[in-house]
Each structure stands twice: as structure tokens, then as C-alpha cells.
Amino acid sequence: MNAPDARTQEAPAVRAEPPTAAGRQADSEPIITVRGVTKTFGGVVANHNISLDVARGQITGLIGPNGSGKTTLFNSIVGYHPIDAGSITFEGREISRMRVQQIARLGLLRTFQQTRIYGKMNCVDNMLISIPHRKATVLDMFARHSREQLERAERLLHFVGLYEKRFLRAGDLSFGQQKLLEFAMALMNEPTVLLLDEPTAGINPTLINGLIDRLKRANTELGITLLIIEHNMRVIMNMADTIYCLAHGELLASGTPEEIQNDQRVIDAYLGAH
Amino acid sequence: MNETSKRSPLVWVLYGAILVAGALAPMAFPAYTNQMAVLWLMIVFALTWDILGGQMGYNSLGNIFFFGAGMYVSAVIQIGLYHNVSEYTDAAGSGVYTFTETQYFTGIFLGMIGAAIFATISAFILGMVLFGLRGPYFAIGTLGVAIAAGELTGAWDWVGGGSGISMPTFPGHPDTGKYFFYTLMFALAVSVFVFLKWLYSTRFGHAINAIRDDEEKAEGMGIHTNRYKRLAWSFSAFFLGISGAIFGNMTGFIEPLEVAFPTITFGIFMVVMVLLGGKGTLWGPILGAIIFHAIKEVTWTYMLGWQWVALGFLIVVIVVYFQQGIMGWIMDKKPEWFGLTIAQLEAQGAAGDGPVSSDPAEGRVGT
Structure with missing residues (x-):
């Protein structure tokens, strides 16, 4: 209904600080740029000199064998830990020094691989507290939710198929349902970009098609740019416009799904020849 | 949102009954007035502890600090308004200091306000430091604050040190005094309940619940977690400070370890x-x-x-x-x-079939 409108209305607030020259880029410019990002944990190089772009309005995939540094890169982008070198921008603004909450309020949101919801609250409350907090003032802390917010929460719960279970405690849902709830909570937050860490992991294979469909509709109908880590090749090849492949902490290949599928280096990396 | 409108009249009858019973109890059982006042104090303790411990998932063992701090701040204000505090505490209650009725009640009134303000501000400042700690470390850190406060007060001669302060005596019949403090405690407990009932119905309640269930997720969703945490503790401290001010006057004698900071x-x-x-x-x-x-x-x-x-x-x-x-x-x-x-499931067809923008609550729009 008014979800995309709501987001454009909030765009000025997102850029409350004076935008940098690059902040007024055309839509064809990448919404997220990662340049030369390196992150080490002790002696382990999790990411080495990685550069990639996430195009506005598109679905970008991030693949790679286990331990190739995908989740580390996610964590770096959303500000979960400081990076050792490099630069990350979101809508032209440098975010590599910002904290998690600030980045989330800019409209760059992530879901977790191991699914995190508020277990003792019911699904509706989980949704209601996930409204965007970017403009929240001290008085808003004591506001009650509006009828619009409640309706939006119910609509999104309906969208992911949890409407009947909306009064159950989120912790009592199955893992797959929690995953859907987390996705709905992310949509409730009206993000500009959503980073999804293995959205189909642990979901019943018969439900995966439904989830793919919902992710695509979040992208087309709500205009949310998606960056997705995914192990299920069928899923990611089916959805992504562009795919980046990591291996051993480095960027191995990038291109369209067809190019990636036919790239010998990618096949070798997955089969262990690397 | 519409919880209140769904409430049956029975609940309001229950609330009314509790209010009437609470107000009349000391007349029905005058011998137990003090015990009942302490019961209301215990309810204040439990409700304010639950803001952090139950609703926000931070187990504080140091909330008693705000109680004791409020007690001492109130005592110093009540005495300091009309006498020299250090001379008063040196005299150790030998009775040369008197308070008129007006002085007494003005003192208590201003003392309670001062106690509330001091406790609230100290909670906000302590929160900046201690909310960096999680789980058991937060519990031990807060316990340290309470114990340290007791020991420091015991070594501070200006407020009587370990031998404490004899509070100004109630200007009137002791039974009237008992009823007076009972009423204050009762009113405080009711205020805490009403305040929390409101607070938990707002976004604040949802936000601190979210912090309890998964603080990292709450941060990831952009919730101003630090703001909520500090304010939550400040609310707790506000009421505990007042309760300390009342209890100090009720007992008539305050000292650091057994009365003010009994961890x-x-x-x-x-x-x-x-x-x-x-x-x-x-x-x-x-x-x-x-x-x-x-x-x-x-x-x-x-x-x-x-x-x-x-x-x-x-x-x-x-x-x-x-x-x-x-x-x-x-x-x-x-x-x-x-x-x-x-x-x-309301008659919407299978879940998730409509477009995102379809409105399952269409019938209610515009009402």
C-alpha cells in the first residue's frame, strides 16, 4: 500500500546530515560499495582486500564455501566489528566507522544466520517494536503504536504466512517460522537495503519456493535492495541479478548467474580443487 | 492498544476494592500499621526491581543503593533546611534540635523530591558505566556500588558515620505518625503500579522486553538501546529514592549498613x-x-x-x-x-497469497 511512499518520505530524515557530494548519486550508482576491505581475527585473515558493489534495486548474491568469509563481510558492512582496512559506503556515505544501531537507522538492515527474534514476546509485539527508529525522539519512546502500525504488522505477518500464529510467543514457533518472522520484522523496519544471511537454511524444502517468491516481491513491490548469502545454488541462481563468489577470504569471481555457473574457478572452489 | 476498552467492569471493581481496603486497613488493624506499611514498601521494591530484572533482563543486586541514597539525601535536606547538619549529627539525637510542624512537613516534602532527583540522576550516571557489563558481571558491578555506598557513608562523619542520624520526630501523636507514613507508602506503591501499567503498554515496554530477549538483535534493528536502559533504571531509582526518604522517617533512626544499604x-x-x-x-x-x-x-x-x-x-x-x-x-x-x-484465520484465503499491499484488515480502515 504505502510502504514505498513511507520510505521516500523518510529519505530526507535519513540524510539529515549534509550529504556528501557522492550522496546525490543517480540510481544507477551502487547503493553499497565495498573497497579493499580486510578483516583479520588474530592470525586468521577472514576477508582480504575485498571489493564489491551492490546495485540499487537489484538482488545481489554472495556465495562461497563454508569459512570463505561471507558472514564476516556481512558483519563488517553492518558495523558489527571494525574493519582493519578499506572503505564501505552506503548511499555515498562512509559507514565503516559507524556503530550497528546508527547503520540500522540509516536503512541498512541484516538478518542473522542463526535467526534472532524476541522469544518471549508474541509475534505482533515482535513486529511492532521493529518499526523504523530512525526518527525516534525521546517522546516516541512512550508512544503507543498506531492503528496503521498494527495493520501494517498484521499485513506483513499475513504476507509471510504467520497471521494465524500472531499471538503465539515467537520463541514457540518452529525454526522455519522464526526465520519467516525475522524476515517480516526486517520488512517492518522499512529498510532501503536488506542483508539476508542464508534465508533458506533450515526451511522445509517445500516452503523454499514460497520464500523465494516473497523475497522477490519484497524486491519488486517494496523496492528493497537485497544482498543475500546463500548456500542453496538453485535458490540464488534463480533470484540474483549479480553474484559474487568468495573463497578463502578473497573475492574469487563475480558476474551474472550464468557466468558464475560456468566459471571453472568457482566450480573448483566448491569441489575442493582450490 | 484497546486493552483497556476490553477490560470488564469486574477489574475496575477489583482495583477499587484494593484501594479502599488499602486506605482502611490501618483503621481496621491499627496494631499492624507498620507491618502493612513495610508490605507496601516490599511491593515497591519488587515492582521497581522487576523493571530491570524481569522486563529488561538485567539482574541488578544494587538497587538498594537508590533506597539508601534517597534516605540520606532526604535526611540531609530535612535537617539542613533549618539546622547545621554537622552539629546535628554530632549531637547524636540529644534533643536540642526542634522542628515546628511546618518545618517538619516542608522538610519531608522537599526531602522526598530531593531524594527522587538524586536517585534518578545517579542511576542515569551509573547506567553509563555499568550497562557496559552484561549478565553476572552487571549483577556483581551493581552489588559493588551498593556495598561501597554503605561503607563510604559509614566513614562520612558529616552524615553521622556509622552511628547514623536520628531523624526529626513526627510532630503529633505517634499513631497519627504511623498512619501518615502508612499512607505515604500506600500512595507510593499505587503510583508505581499505575506508572508501570502505563509504561509497559507503551513502546518503552516492548523495547525493554526486546532488550531482554536479544539485545544484539535490538541493536541490529536500530533500537536506541542505551537510551532505554538508562531511562529504565532511572525510573526504578526515582521510586526507590522516594521510598527510602519515607522509610527513613518512618523508622526514625537511620544508619548505613542495617537501614539504608542493607544489601x-x-x-x-x-x-x-x-x-x-x-x-x-x-x-x-x-x-x-x-x-x-x-x-x-x-x-x-x-x-x-x-x-x-x-x-x-x-x-x-x-x-x-x-x-x-x-x-x-x-x-x-x-x-x-x-x-x-x-x-x-479470518476469511483471507491462504496465507501470503495476496500482494504485499493487500490489506487483511480492510474492513477496519477508516474507523
Whole structure:
């Protein structure tokens, strides 16, 4: 209904600080740029000199064998830990020094691989507290939710198929349902970009098609740019416009799904020849 | 949102009955006025502890600090308004200092305000430091604050040091005084309940619940977690500061370790009462406080000499076997009483079929 409108209305607030020259880029410019990002944990190089772009309005995939540094890169982008070198921008603004909450309020949101919801609250409350907090003032802390917010929460719960279970405690849902709830909570937050860490992991294979469909509709109908880590090749090849492949902490290949599928280096990396 | 409109009149009758019973209790049982005032204090303790411990998931063992700080701030204000504090404490209650009726009540009034302000600000400042700690480290850190406050006050001669302060005496018949302090405690407990009932119905309640369930997720969703945490503790401290001011005057004599900062009695009672009643609920702490206070009074009367053993045994039993508390236990057995049910799907077709923008609540738009 008014979800995309709501987001454009909030765009000025997102850029409350004076935008940098690059902040007024055309839509064809990448919404997220990662340049030369390196992150080490002790002696382990999790990411080495990685550069990639996430195009506005598109679905970008991030693949790679286990331990190739995908989740580390996610964590770096959303500000979960400081990076050792490099630069990350979101809508032209440098975010590599910002904290998690600030980045989330800019409209760059992530879901977790191991699914995190508020277990003792019911699904509706989980949704209601996930409204965007970017403009929240001290008085808003004591506001009650509006009828619009409640309706939006119910609509999104309906969208992911949890409407009947909306009064159950989120912790009592199955893992797959929690995953859907987390996705709905992310949509409730009206993000500009959503980073999804293995959205189909642990979901019943018969439900995966439904989830793919919902992710695509979040992208087309709500205009949310998606960056997705995914192990299920069928899923990611089916959805992504562009795919980046990591291996051993480095960027191995990038291109369209067809190019990636036919790239010998990618096949070798997955089969262990690397 | 529309919880109140759904409430049956029965609930309002219940609230009214509690108010009337609370106001009339000291007239019906005048011999127990002080015990009942302490019961309201226990309810204040339990409700304010539950803001952090139950609703926000931060177990503070140092909330008693705000109680003691409020008590001392109020004492200093009440005395300092009309006399020299250091001379007053040196005299150790030898009775040369008098307060007129007006001075007494002005002092108490301003003392309570000062206590509330001081406690609130100190909670906000302590929160900046201590909320960096999580889990057991937060508990130990807050306990350290309470113990340190008791020891420091004991070494501070200006406020009487270890020998404490004799508070100004109530200008009137002792029974009137008892009724006066009972009424203050009762009004405070009711205010805390009304305030929390409102607070938990706003976004604030949802936000601190989210922090309890998964603080990292809450940060990831952009919630201003630090703001909420500091304010939550400040609310707790605000009421505890006032309760300390009232209790100090009620007992008439205050000193640091047993009355103002009693970490191992009141400080632990707060936690046990909430655990017994059921943390994270509004009525749980109240139930817990009533039952705990009753058990405590009975053991003090009938098991004198063994009262601490009995109380320790009770605490062990609660912590080991009954962590979810009375309300938590009922919630597990009868989730439907609390609205935790599978809702009937309204005639919308299969879930998730419509476009995102389809509105399952169309019929209600514009009402």
C-alpha cells in the first residue's frame, strides 16, 4: 500500500546530515560499495582486500564455501566489528566507522544466520517494536503504536504466512517460522537495503519456493535492495541479478548467474580443487 | 492498544476494592500499621526491581543503593533546611534540635523530591558505566556500588558515620505518625503500579522486553538501546529514592549498613520476591511481595532464632525449583488466559497469497 511512499518520505530524515557530494548519486550508482576491505581475527585473515558493489534495486548474491568469509563481510558492512582496512559506503556515505544501531537507522538492515527474534514476546509485539527508529525522539519512546502500525504488522505477518500464529510467543514457533518472522520484522523496519544471511537454511524444502517468491516481491513491490548469502545454488541462481563468489577470504569471481555457473574457478572452489 | 476498552467492569471493581481496603486497613488493624506499611514498601521494591530484572533482563543486586541514597539525601535536606547538619549529627539525637510542624512537613516534602532527583540522576550516571557489563558481571558491578555506598557513608562523619542520624520526630501523636507514613507508602506503591501499567503498554515496554530477549538483535534493528536502559533504571531509582526518604522517617533512626544499604536483607528480598511471584509480569512481583512478606513475618514470630535459616531455605527452594515464579507457572499451564493462542484465520484465503499491499484488515480502515 504505502510502504514505498513511507520510505521516500523518510529519505530526507535519513540524510539529515549534509550529504556528501557522492550522496546525490543517480540510481544507477551502487547503493553499497565495498573497497579493499580486510578483516583479520588474530592470525586468521577472514576477508582480504575485498571489493564489491551492490546495485540499487537489484538482488545481489554472495556465495562461497563454508569459512570463505561471507558472514564476516556481512558483519563488517553492518558495523558489527571494525574493519582493519578499506572503505564501505552506503548511499555515498562512509559507514565503516559507524556503530550497528546508527547503520540500522540509516536503512541498512541484516538478518542473522542463526535467526534472532524476541522469544518471549508474541509475534505482533515482535513486529511492532521493529518499526523504523530512525526518527525516534525521546517522546516516541512512550508512544503507543498506531492503528496503521498494527495493520501494517498484521499485513506483513499475513504476507509471510504467520497471521494465524500472531499471538503465539515467537520463541514457540518452529525454526522455519522464526526465520519467516525475522524476515517480516526486517520488512517492518522499512529498510532501503536488506542483508539476508542464508534465508533458506533450515526451511522445509517445500516452503523454499514460497520464500523465494516473497523475497522477490519484497524486491519488486517494496523496492528493497537485497544482498543475500546463500548456500542453496538453485535458490540464488534463480533470484540474483549479480553474484559474487568468495573463497578463502578473497573475492574469487563475480558476474551474472550464468557466468558464475560456468566459471571453472568457482566450480573448483566448491569441489575442493582450490 | 484497546486493552483497556476490553477490560470488564469486574477489574475496575477489583482495583477499587484494593484501594479502599488499602486506605482502611490501618483503621481496621491499627496494631499492624507498620507491618502493612513495610508490605507496601516490599511491593515497591519488587515492582521497581522487576523493571530491570524481569522486563529488561538485567539482574541488578544494587538497587538498594537508590533506597539508601534517597534516605540520606532526604535526611540531609530535612535537617539542613533549618539546622547545621554537622552539629546535628554530632549531637547524636540529644534533643536540642526542634522542628515546628511546618518545618517538619516542608522538610519531608522537599526531602522526598530531593531524594527522587538524586536517585534518578545517579542511576542515569551509573547506567553509563555499568550497562557496559552484561549478565553476572552487571549483577556483581551493581552489588559493588551498593556495598561501597554503605561503607563510604559509614566513614562520612558529616552524615553521622556509622552511628547514623536520628531523624526529626513526627510532630503529633505517634499513631497519627504511623498512619501518615502508612499512607505515604500506600500512595507510593499505587503510583508505581499505575506508572508501570502505563509504561509497559507503551513502546518503552516492548523495547525493554526486546532488550531482554536479544539485545544484539535490538541493536541490529536500530533500537536506541542505551537510551532505554538508562531511562529504565532511572525510573526504578526515582521510586526507590522516594521510598527510602519515607522509610527513613518512618523508622526514625537511620544508619548505613542495617537501614539504608542493607544489601543482604532488603537488597536480596527484592530479587527473591520477584522470582517467587514471576518476573517480567506486572502482578507477579506484587504477589511475590505479599507472600514473601507474610512468610517472613510468620517465621519471625514463630521460628525466632531460626528465621534466617527458614528464609534461606525458602530462597534456595525458589531459586532451584521454582524459577518461573507463580505467574510464570500459571502462564505455562494456561497460556490461553494470557492471549497466547492460535488465532482463527479470518476469511483471507491462504496465507501470503495476496500482494504485499493487500490489506487483511480492510474492513477496519477508516474507523
